[in-house]
Amino acid sequence: MxxxxxxxxxxxxxxxxxxxxxxxxxxxRSIRRKFEDNQMCAIELLATVAGKLLTEGENSSSLADITxxxxxxxxxxxxxxEQIDEPTPIKSEFLDQDNCDESTLGPKEADLPPDSGFKKPxxxxxxxxxxxxxxxxxxxxxxxxxEYKEDRSKSPLQSRLKSPKxxxxxxxxxxxxxxxxxxxDVKPSALVSSGSIAxxxxxxxxxxxxxxxxxxxxxxxxxxxxxxxxxxSGCARPSTITSKVYRPHCIGDRRVRKLxxxxxxxxxxLSNTETKPxxxxxxxxxxRQRTQRTLFKRRRLFDHCSISxxxxxxFREGISNSHLKGNPKKEASASHATSHGANRASSSRTDQxxxxxxxxxxxxxxxxSFRVPELFIEIPETATIGSLKKTVMEAVTAILSGGLxxxxxxxxxxVRDDNKTLRQAGLSDDDKLENLGFTLEPxxxxxxxxxxxxxxxxxxxxxxxxQPLARIPPPDHGESDNTLRPILTSITNSPESDLDSDHSPxxxxxxxxxxxGSSRAIVVVPPMNVExxxxxxxxxxxxxxLAQRRIRRPFSVAEVEALVQAVEKxxxxxxxxxxxxxxxxxxxxxxxxxxxxWKTLVHTARISPQQRRGEPVPQELLDRVLSAHAYWxxxxxxxxxxxxxxxxxxxxxxxxxxx
DNA sequence: ATTAGGG
DNA sequence: CCCTAAT
Numbered sequence: 001m002x003x004x005x006x007x008x009x010x011x012x013x014x015x016x017x018x019x020x021x022x023x024x025x026x027x028x029r030s031i032r033r034k035f036e037d038n039q040m041c042a043i044e045l046l047a048t049v050a051g052k053l054l055t056e057g058e059n060s061s062s063l064a065d066i067t068x069x070x071x072x073x074x075x076x077x078x079x080x081x082e083q084i085d086e087p088t089p090i091k092s093e094f095l096d097q098d099n100c101d102e103s104t105l106g107p108k109e110a111d112l113p114p115d116s117g118f119k120k121p122x123x124x125x126x127x128x129x130x131x132x133x134x135x136x137x138x139x140x141x142x143x144x145x146x147e148y149k150e151d152r153s154k155s156p157l158q159s160r161l162k163s164p165k166x167x168x169x170x171x172x173x174x175x176x177x178x179x180x181x182x183x184x185d186v187k188p189s190a191l192v193s194s195g196s197i198a199x200x201x202x203x204x205x206x207x208x209x210x211x212x213x214x215x216x217x218x219x220x221x222x223x224x225x226x227x228x229x230x231x232x233s234g235c236a237r238p239s240t241i242t243s244k245v246y247r248p249h250c251i252g253d254r255r256v257r258k259l260x261x262x263x264x265x266x267x268x269x270l271s272n273t274e275t276k277p278x279x280x281x282x283x284x285x286x287x288r289q290r291t292q293r294t295l296f297k298r299r300r301l302f303d304h305c306s307i308s309x310x311x312x313x314x315f316r317e318g319i320s321n322s323h324l325k326g327n328p329k330k331e332a333s334a335s336h337a338t339s340h341g342a343n344r345a346s347s348s349r350t351d352q353x354x355x356x357x358x359x360x361x362x363x364x365x366x367x368x369s370f371r372v373p374e375l376f377i378e379i380p381e382t383a384t385i386g387s388l389k390k391t392v393m394e395a396v397t398a399i400l401s402g403g404l405x406x407x408x409x410x411x412x413x414x415v416r417d418d419n420k421t422l423r424q425a426g427l428s429d430d431d432k433l434e435n436l437g438f439t440l441e442p443x444x445x446x447x448x449x450x451x452x453x454x455x456x457x458x459x460x461x462x463x464x465x466x467q468p469l470a471r472i473p474p475p476d477h478g479e480s481d482n483t484l485r486p487i488l489t490s491i492t493n494s495p496e497s498d499l500d501s502d503h504s505p506x507x508x509x510x511x512x513x514x515x516x517g518s519s520r521a522i523v524v525v526p527p528m529n530v531e532x533x534x535x536x537x538x539x540x541x542x543x544x545x546l547a548q549r550r551i552r553r554p555f556s557v558a559e560v561e562a563l564v565q566a567v568e569k570x571x572x573x574x575x576x577x578x579x580x581x582x583x584x585x586x587x588x589x590x591x592x593x594x595x596x597x598w599k600t601l602v603h604t605a606r607i608s609p610q611q612r613r614g615e616p617v618p619q620e621l622l623d624r625v626l627s628a629h630a631y632w633x634x635x636x637x638x639x640x641x642x643x644x645x646x647x648x649x650x651x652x653x654x655x656x657x658x659x
Numbered sequence: 660a661t662t663a664g665g666g
Numbered sequence: 667c668c669c670t671a672a673t
Contacts, residue, residue, distance in 0.1 A: 547668095549667070549668075550667065550668085552667075553667095573662070573663085574661095574662090575661075575662070575663095576660085576661060576662085591660095591661070591662085592661085592662085592663095592667090592668090593667075595662080595663075595664095596667070596668090599664090
């Protein structure tokens with residue numbers, strides 16, 4: 001706790017002007033002795049590095065390189081050794097313990113030259129821990145402050161930190177090991193071809209800015225500057241040296257985060273996870289399998305992301321989620337369509353009733369969107385949005401390029417039997433269709449990069465599906481006659497089972513063109529602009545892209561009658577109930593529709609007959625509409641205001657229909 | 660998922 | 667009918 005406070009404080013500017021590095025950890029040394037051999041190696045390397053650093057001065061890149069090249073193995077070994085020598089129970093709490101650093105780090109530090117910025121490793125470990133615990137990304141300085149205090153020696157705080165016994169110390173090794181793991185984990189990220197992220201996971205992370213920003217790359221930019229960036233203006237930098245030290249902290253943080261990150265990851269929610277090529281890196285972005293309802297929402301998420309640089313919390317939240325998720329742009333207009341499980345791309349549904357026995361009854365499906373399989377993306381906080389986009393794009397491309405499967409989900413469950421007919425699968429049932437979903441699944445085995453960019457683009461577009469017509473032929477499935485393909489095509493042609501024969505014009509246009517020779521081509525979309533390529537487009541999609549407008553289905557007099565009757569009984573605030581009561585069997589009438597219809601009925605009743613259009617509604621019904629409307633409006637009014645209208649008055653109201 | 664309203 | 671904000 002103290003440390004945390006310190007950290008915060010430091011962020012706030014408490015950092016002491018004069019940092020002392022060295023001696024902090026003396027106490028621990030005794031423990032460490034055992035390892036000296038190993039340590040020495042490590043230390044030597046460290047010393048070397050330190051020396052280099054000093055020599056090289058500010059150039060951060062050099063540091064990075066050095067670290068990368070020489071230390072890794074040594075460090076790891078060291079860690080291992082430590083573990084072996086001091087096997088101890090791992091405390092889950094280690095994260096909270098600041099002490100760890102000292103114990104582990106202490107010895108090293110002692111050996112090292114005071115100012116070499118070496119302490120860092122230790123420090124950063126600690127820090128990382130702390131930060132991770134806290135979930136603070138931004139505040140590097142914090143950790144520093146802590147250190148200073150310790151170093152400064154002798155602050156009360158210090159004593160506390162050190163006071164801890166073996167436990168803490170023991171924990172340290174664990175931390176290291178974790179770090180190593182992290183590193184290992186990170187490597188997979190290599191899958192992502194992007195130069196910045198994949199390559200040197202571990203060390204890279206240390207200098208995120210380098211990877212992400214060109215400036216750093218050339219080394220022009222002094223470390224200090226970077227620190228500033230990372231630290232924010234608020235954090236005070238004691239000295240140049242100090243600034244150097246910061247770096248490590250950063251690193252530490254990152255690592256820790258990496259370690260922690262997995263906890264928050266969703267496991268196995270989707271098929272994706274199984275096959276998943278997971279990409280993890282720094283700040284985490286992970287995709288959640290949730291279907292975004294609208295673009296706007298997606299956009300919102302995206303914003304979060306950008307903002308989120310600071311915390312675990314965020315990533316946990318899935319800030320990043322939005323990135324990947326963003327794909328499915330097209331949302332169904334139907335309110336119910338989107339709600340299904342995470343995985344499925346989107347549900348498709350049919351408005352018409354299957355009830356018809358017409359010889360060729362076809363199941364009509366509409367795929368509103370496909371979502372890209374879950375991805376894990378890690379990227380430095382300092383990365384630009386542009387690089388984020390690029391990274392995500394690469395990740396997506398990597399997956400897509402491996403080839404895709406289309407999965408069919410029914411009621412959230414995968415339907416594996418490709419030979420089943422729709423009827424057998426229960427897909428001829430309207431209700432079931434509501435729960436039908438498709439997924440795009442990566443072929444994990446495949447080598448990435450098969451597809452050209454253009455192809456990928458198509459895939460992405462498919463996700464976005466701007467065109468109403470988009471149809472997705474199932475690639476892998478050897479479908480039998482009845483299967484999806486026919487169905488999909490049939491969508492356009494099939495006769496309306498329901499009342500309306502009219503298809504929206506858009507529907508008719510759909511199709512065929514899109515399905516080109518390659519089974520893989522999902523959707524043909526007009527050439528995309530650069531923006532479109534971004535996984536998460538910021539632009540507002542045009543309406544056409546969102547969804548098809550439902551076909552117009554004027555209410556018949558009978559329907560109006562039923563509606564009026566129901567409203568008379570239930571009132572105007574219970575459209576769900578009205579729907580259930582009077583339109584339960586009318587799939588195309590949602591409670592929102594009923595509510596809207598009531599609204600228009602009231603309006604219609606109030607205007608002159610000459611102004612009315614469409615099939616005339618009997619005046620009798622319109623009268624009932626007015627009276628019911630008046631009645632229920634009043635009822636509502638009574639309930640609303642606390643002391644609004646005296647009961648006496650309300651009592652006078654008539655209840656024509658109720659009586 | 661519903662409800663309530665504006666478009 | 668659509669789209670949203672609030673529940």
